[in-house]
């Protein structure tokens with residue numbers, strides 16, 4: 001009997017695809033691009049706030065009038081609520097990245113709901129804003145992650161291109177990769193924090209942001225937030 005193992009492998013393959021690929025539609029709709037008629041894209045920053053990188057990034061964005069979207073981790077929002085407040089006050093989108101930053105694809109529905117609710121509460125308490133978008137840690141989902149996010153009023157967001165800035169490849173490499181991935185409608189993934197170490201070093205990303213903003217503008221593209229575009 002060969003058919004059954006083959007089907008089993010196909011099902012497992014499909015489930016793995018849905019769990020591990022951030023934009024797979026298998027486990028519910030994920031926003032992977034913004035719909036826009038304008039030559040515009042969305043810069044997104046995950047895992048913050050971080051006491052060193054987040055203020056530097058906000059300074060660089062503010063000096064240029066660039067708006068971005070921050071997928072804030074509840075655990076870090078509780079520690080640095082004033083930074084989450086600043087993100088909101090300066091006109092950026094404040095979005096939910098959950099609380100603990102555990103991979104959610106093998107977690108129970110009650111775990112997922114609790115993590116998303118804790119994240120939402122920490123972000124709302126810090127900023128006064130109720131997030132409208134959720135991104136799963138590492139993009140890993142299960143059949144109920146997007147459903148639970150939707151029940152909290154949050155649409156699930158993936159990304160069109162990750163820059164892998166978490167590996168700290170150098171400021172110029174981060175800038176080059178980001179500029180190469182910049183296209184109309186793109187959702188670009190960078191990190192202002194570290195999902196595991198609250199004090200993790202994201203200064204390379206922070207130093208790349210001025211280069212990224214200036215070079216993408218020179219290429220004729222503008223920046224929009226998820227709240228304004230998605």
Ligand SMILES: [Zn+2]
Nearest residue numbers: 046047137195
């Ligand atoms: Zn993350």
